[in-house]
Amino acid sequence: MQRKLIVYSVVLSFLIVNPVTQAIQARSDKEQPQTVVSGTAVQSVVPVQSQSQPQAGTNSQASSNFNPLGPNVLCSFLPRDFLECKEPIDHRNNETAWKEKGYGCLHFGGSFYADVEHTRVQCTVYTDIDCYGARTFFRDGVPCVRYTDHYFVTTLIYSMLLGFLGMDRFCLGQTGTAVGKLLTMGGVGVWWIIDVILLITNNLLPEDGSNWNPYV
Numbered sequence: 001m002q003r004k005l006i007v008y009s010v011v012l013s014f015l016i017v018n019p020v021t022q023a024i025q026a027r028s029d030k031e032q033p034q035t036v037v038s039g040t041a042v043q044s045v046v047p048v049q050s051q052s053q054p055q056a057g058t059n060s061q062a063s064s065n066f067n068p069l070g071p072n073v074l075c076s077f078l079p080r081d082f083l084e085c086k087e088p089i090d091h092r093n094n095e096t097a098w099k100e101k102g103y104g105c106l107h108f109g110g111s112f113y114a115d116v117e118h119t120r121v122q123c124t125v126y127t128d129i130d131c132y133g134a135r136t137f138f139r140d141g142v143p144c145v146r147y148t149d150h151y152f153v154t155t156l157i158y159s160m161l162l163g164f165l166g167m168d169r170f171c172l173g174q175t176g177t178a179v180g181k182l183l184t185m186g187g188v189g190v191w192w193i194i195d196v197i198l199l200i201t202n203n204l205l206p207e208d209g210s211n212w213n214p215y216v
């Protein structure tokens with residue numbers, strides 16, 4: 001009877017001290033994963049954390065502990081709908097500033113994919129979205145394109161009907177040439193016609209480098 005008791009207590013103490021059971025316990029208990037010293041849980045946590053740290057912004061206080069069996073994904077894997085992203089930085093053709101920053105746009109606009117610059121922007125996950133890792137990070141592949149309410153059809157109609165007053169160029173923000181066009185009555189008609197052709201051939205564009213607004 002006494003020998004049986006000793007065997008039971010030895011087995012019981014072995015189970016308590018056994019690191020494997022500790023790992024399993026900590027894995028199911030997400031409040032103290034730091035106590036895990038060995039086991040697969042820690043090994044899978046560390047590389048993911050170190051991957052997201054270099055890009056981390058200032059606020060990562062809300063990032064929860066990683067639970068491999070939980071529903072949370074890495075914040076930087078979230079689709080754009082869950083993020084608030086900043087506009088691409090406009091370096092206004094200043095190459096020094098662009099190199100200094102390491103990202104941002106030298107030029108905006110472009111009609112073909114190959115003409116458009118791409119850059120990364122800083123994104124932050126919306127407050128109520130739950131995810132794992134740094135909540136502020138950089139997202140790559142954002143096109144350097146902006147829309148400031150310039151419509152192609154509207155501008156073309158201006159150019160055809162009011163081109164002798166330079167209205168098309170006024171609307172596009174090209175004020176200097178617009179005044180010249182106004183004073184010369186559309187270059188006595190020649191400039192008027194040339195500008196319509198330039199517009200149709202996509203060579204007369206908004207001064208600020210914005211694209212034609214696609215929504216009429």
Ligand SMILES: *[C@@H]1O[C@H](CO)[C@@H](O)[C@H](O)[C@H]1NC(C)=O
Binds near residue numbers: 097
């Ligand atoms: C370009 O950017 C650099 C760094 O921000 C600045 O020192 C310089 O004055 C800028 N050059 C021009 C032409 O704006």
